[in-house]
Amino acid sequence: MSGDKFMRVVGKYELGRTIGEGTFAKVKFARDCQTGDPVAIKVLDKEKILKHKMAEQLRREIATMKRIKHPNVIRLYEVLGSKTKIYIVLEYVTGGELFDKIVHNGRMVEDEARKYFQQLINAVDYCHSRGVYHRDLKVRIMTFDFSELYCE
Numbered sequence: 001m002s003g004d005k006f007m008r009v010v011g012k013y014e015l016g017r018t019i020g021e022g023t024f025a026k027v028k029f030a031r032d033c034q035t036g037d038p039v040a041i042k043v044l045d046k047e048k049i050l051k052h053k054m055a056e057q058l059r060r061e062i063a064t065m066k067r068i069k070h071p072n073v074i075r076l077y078e079v080l081g082s083k084t085k086i087y088i089v090l091e092y093v094t095g096g097e098l099f100d101k102i103v104h105n106g107r108m109v110e111d112e113a114r115k116y117f118q119q120l121i122n123a124v125d126y127c128h129s130r131g132v133y134h135r136d137l138k139v140r141i142m143t144f145d146f147s148e149l150y151c152e
């Protein structure tokens with residue numbers, strides 16, 4: 001992404017701007033220094049994880065995500081650590097949340113809804129076939145045509 005400022009290096013990644021924030025993580029745009037490929041890195045504070053007794057849940061979530069490899073599920077590439085932080089390196093997706101798209105447009109034509117729903121079902125079916133059941137699906141859209149919908 002041109003125009004981005006990269007300030008910190010973690011592993012082989014240059015960290016750029018913050019692109020989102022969740023309950024326990026800041027999500028940064030980053031770039032693989034070797035290939036130039038974009039990634040999203042979730043940065044978690046170890047102290048905060050321990051304080052909220054989330055270490056075991058996080059460990060389980062990471063182990064599960066590492067097993068899941070499907071074109072419609074965000075890939076976890078690797079996990080890095082420093083003294084104070086955990087860095088979860090993820091596939092970068094650009095299209096925003098499906099929910100926001102629906103709210104913004106007010107409605108969705110049936111063909112488009114069918115396409116997204118098919119991708120969602122494929123992803124969930126794959127996860128179930130591997131014994132993984134997700135209780136908090138987030139649906140994000142990839143801007144490429146061939147695999148538009150990712151769920152995490």
Ligand SMILES: Nc1ncnc2c1ncn2[C@@H]1O[C@H](COP(=O)(O)OP(=O)(O)OP(=O)(O)O)[C@@H](O)[C@H]1O
Pocket residue numbers: 019020021022023024025026027040042074090091092093094138
């Ligand atoms: N792989 C990704 N590619 C691009 N943006 C992402 C990616 N993962 C997360 N984001 C952005 O970062 C925001 C926060 O994501 P995160 O997964 O930490 O929290 P959440 O799932 O939205 O909330 P919570 O952790 O509270 O359930 C997202 O809303 C999204 O905008």
